[in-house]
Amino acid sequence: MSKKALQHLSNDPLLKKVIDSITLNIPKSNGDVYAALVRSIISQQLSIKAAATIYRRFLDLFENNYPHQEHVIKMAPETMRQVGLSRQKSSYIKNVASFFLEEDIIKTDWHVQNDEAILTTLTQIKGVGVWTVEMILMFTLDRPDVFPVGDLGIQQAMIALYDVNADKKELKPKLIEIAEQWKPHRSLACKYLWEWKDR
Numbered sequence: 179m180s181k182k183a184l185q186h187l188s189n190d191p192l193l194k195k196v197i198d199s200i201t202l203n204i205p206k207s208n209g210d211v212y213a214a215l216v217r218s219i220i221s222q223q224l225s226i227k228a229a230a231t232i233y234r235r236f237l238d239l240f241e242n243n244y245p246h247q248e249h250v251i252k253m254a255p256e257t258m259r260q261v262g263l264s265r266q267k268s269s270y271i272k273n274v275a276s277f278f279l280e281e282d283i284i285k286t287d288w289h290v291q292n293d294e295a296i297l298t299t300l301t302q303i304k305g306v307g308v309w310t311v312e313m314i315l316m317f318t319l320d321r322p323d324v325f326p327v328g329d330l331g332i333q334q335a336m337i338a339l340y341d342v343n344a345d346k347k348e349l350k351p352k353l354i355e356i357a358e359q360w361k362p363h364r365s366l367a368c369k370y371l372w373e374w375k376d377r
């Protein structure tokens with residue numbers, strides 16, 4: 179993370195207290211959007227430990243531990259269930275594999291596309307929603323200015339930090355307004371907020 183980004187975010191005195199209290203470790207991504215989508219689907223509604231176990235078992239089904247699209251499409255649902263995947267998650271993973279093959283986007287250079295274009299492309303896949311793609315943008319493609327206002331953790335952290343008192347209808351607009359001051363480094367601000375909330 180850059181000093182410039184931290185200096186900018188530290189202009190917000192409440193966020194500065196969070197930044198000063200945390201050492202943030204952000205793992206380096208390999209930029210593989212397809213693999214990240216598969217992992218994200220597997221991880222939905224599971225604890226980190228359970229998700230990691232099922233993901234590892236799933237990868238063990240493949241040569242070189244990589245879920246190549248052709249192999250995923252041909253895989254029997256029963257085989258996927260045996261490693262702990264529900265019928266629905268198996269279906270969503272197959273949807274992702276089929277989409278990448280049919281749309282010929284396996285070798286896409288995502289870095290030349292803007293955030294909105296990527297959101298539009300990937301949310302066409304059944305089982306892939308806006309939040310999932312926002313996580314891909316932030317953690318797989320390292321986009322600097324993503325604000326996942328629908329994320330429950332971000333909402334809870336901001337309500338606590340900024341003492342937000344708003345009803346359900348007013349909440350998101352209020353949080354978006356607060357986050358305006360963080361532009362163009364909203365992704366980093368959110369990473370600090372997640373870490374702060376989970377301490």
